[in-house]
Amino acid sequence: MLNTTFHYSDTIYDSCSVxxxxxxxxxxxxxxxxxxxxxxxxxxxxxxxxxxxRYQQLSMHRIQCHKIIHMKASHSDSExxxxxxxxxxxxxxxxxASANIDxxxxxxxxxxxxxxxxxxxxxxxxxxxFH
Numbered sequence: 001m002l003n004t005t006f007h008y009s010d011t012i013y014d015s016c017s018v019x020x021x022x023x024x025x026x027x028x029x030x031x032x033x034x035x036x037x038x039x040x041x042x043x044x045x046x047x048x049x050x051x052x053x054r055y056q057q058l059s060m061h062r063i064q065c066h067k068i069i070h071m072k073a074s075h076s077d078s079e080x081x082x083x084x085x086x087x088x089x090x091x092x093x094x095x096x097a098s099a100n101i102d103x104x105x106x107x108x109x110x111x112x113x114x115x116x117x118x119x120x121x122x123x124x125x126x127x128x129x130f131h
Contacts, residue, residue, distance in 0.1 A: 030121050031061040034094055037119060038064040042093040045086050048073035049098040050123055080105055083120060087113050099124035 086092050099122040113120045
């Protein structure tokens with residue numbers, strides 16, 4: 001099931017959410033690339049394991065927010081399975097997943113995405129670029 005509801009916040013620098021994931025700061029290069037990818041006809045999908053994207057943060061980078069989908073957690077599929085299905089669907093120009101996926105599978109998913117004209121990004125909660 002897909003969820004496109006956004007939390008509107010006056011806070012530019014979002015803090016860690018309850019599940020201990022953090023969102024990128026405003027000048028993070030991922031946001032610049034997502035802005036470019038949002039100009040395509042496909043969706044930008046955030047897996048359930050990622051923090052919910054913030055409208056103000058996205059719009060400040062000229063990301064077309066109406067093309068962002070934050071997916072609900074699956075009861076049957078792992079995050080990797082969800083990313084694979086999203087890639088194969090051809091409906092996403094980008095997928096943002098958590099860095100909880102091991103490095104070998106991250107590379108595998110990025111290679112698969114490239115074959116489907118898609119990009120996959122992994123958010124790492126311990127990276128210094130996250131607030």
